[in-house]
Amino acid sequence: MIVLETQNLTKQFGGLTAVNAVSMTINQGDIVGLIGPNGAGKTTFVNAISGLNPPTSGKVTFFGEDTTGLTPEQMCKKGLSRTFQIPSPFPKMTAIESVMTASIFGNAPGVVKDPVQHSREMLDFVEFPMAEDVLSEQLNTVQLKRLDLARALASHPKLLFMDEMASGLSEGELSDIMRILDKISRKGISILMIEHIMQLIMAVCNRLLCIQFGTKIAEGPTQEVANDPRVTKAYLGSAD
Ligand SMILES: Nc1ncnc2c1ncn2[C@@H]1O[C@H](COP(=O)(O)OP(=O)(O)OP(=O)(O)O)[C@@H](O)[C@H]1O
Numbered sequence: 398m399i400v401l402e403t404q405n406l407t408k409q410f411g412g413l414t415a416v417n418a419v420s421m422t423i424n425q426g427d428i429v430g431l432i433g434p435n436g437a438g439k440t441t442f443v444n445a446i447s448g449l450n451p452p453t454s455g456k457v458t459f460f461g462e463d464t465t466g467l468t469p470e471q472m473c474k475k476g477l478s479r480t481f482q483i484p485s486p487f488p489k490m491t492a493i494e495s496v497m498t499a500s501i502f503g504n505a506p507g508v509v510k511d512p513v514q515h516s517r518e519m520l521d522f523v524e525f526p527m528a529e530d531v532l533s534e535q536l537n538t539v540q541l542k543r544l545d546l547a548r549a550l551a552s553h554p555k556l557l558f559m560d561e562m563a564s565g566l567s568e569g570e571l572s573d574i575m576r577i578l579d580k581i582s583r584k585g586i587s588i589l590m591i592e593h594i595m596q597l598i599m600a601v602c603n604r605l606l607c608i609q610f611g612t613k614i615a616e617g618p619t620q621e622v623a624n625d626p627r628v629t630k631a632y633l634g635s636a637d
Contacts, residue, residue, distance in 0.1 A: 417611040433609050484541040499552050520544075599623065603618070
């Protein structure tokens with residue numbers, strides 16, 4: 398089953414074409430790695446799909462429905478959640494209160510009977526390393542990213558976008574993230590992850606999409622794309 402499809406998705410900022418006619422597909426159960434050099438347009442592409450910064454042209458289809466230009470709130474209600482490269486929490490809220498906002502506002506009324514218990518389960522699920530009543534402003538970046546993930550999962554997504562979840566992680570924290578990604582996937586949630594850490598990409602992604610200067614240069618099975626000379630040249634820096 399096709400979860401998400403983009404057709405010629407384009408985003409321009411004035412004279413800059415940050416995303417240039419990108420067409421791609423995510424199938425049920427996929428863990429797709431979105432790779433490409435810095436400034437390639439990865440975050441802009443994800444923003445254009447998830448509603449944060451709507452596309453200039455092109456089409457987004459989510460579970461067969463045209464969702465082009467819908468707001469983040471509308472996309473969330475339809476089953477698309479995301480995490481951010483730089484999480485921006487509510488600083489004066491505790492961890493559990495932050496997750497509760499998503500639990501309460503990210504689901505249709507009545508879906509979550511007990512938001513406290515549900516949020517606690519989400520924090521457990523992502524193996525949140527701090528007490529649930531810690532203030533968000535006291536968390537470091539790695540802990541904030543874990544909280545961001547719990548918040549994203551609290552709205553029962555069918556598709557999850559993750560923006561550089563693993564940057565700055567130690568070797569041990571990286572294997573924690575791999576385990577958590579596996580748990581998310583086993584729940585039937587499809588994943589698109591922007592990531593620079595090839596160790597993680599190669600271990601968890603079944604497919605890759607590579608963009609450069611806003612244009613798709615490769616899409617397909619992980620090994621195939623990773624070995625594509627255009628990708629090695631663009632992303633890893635050596636083709637010859
Ligand atoms: N709001 C904006 N206004 C103008 N230009 C923008 C805006 N957002 C992004 N850009 C530009 O669009 C291009 C793509 O940026 P984007 O952040 O999507 O790249 P990226 O692949 O996610 O990079 P990185 O890996 O460094 O996070 C860059 O040239 C960037 O400067």
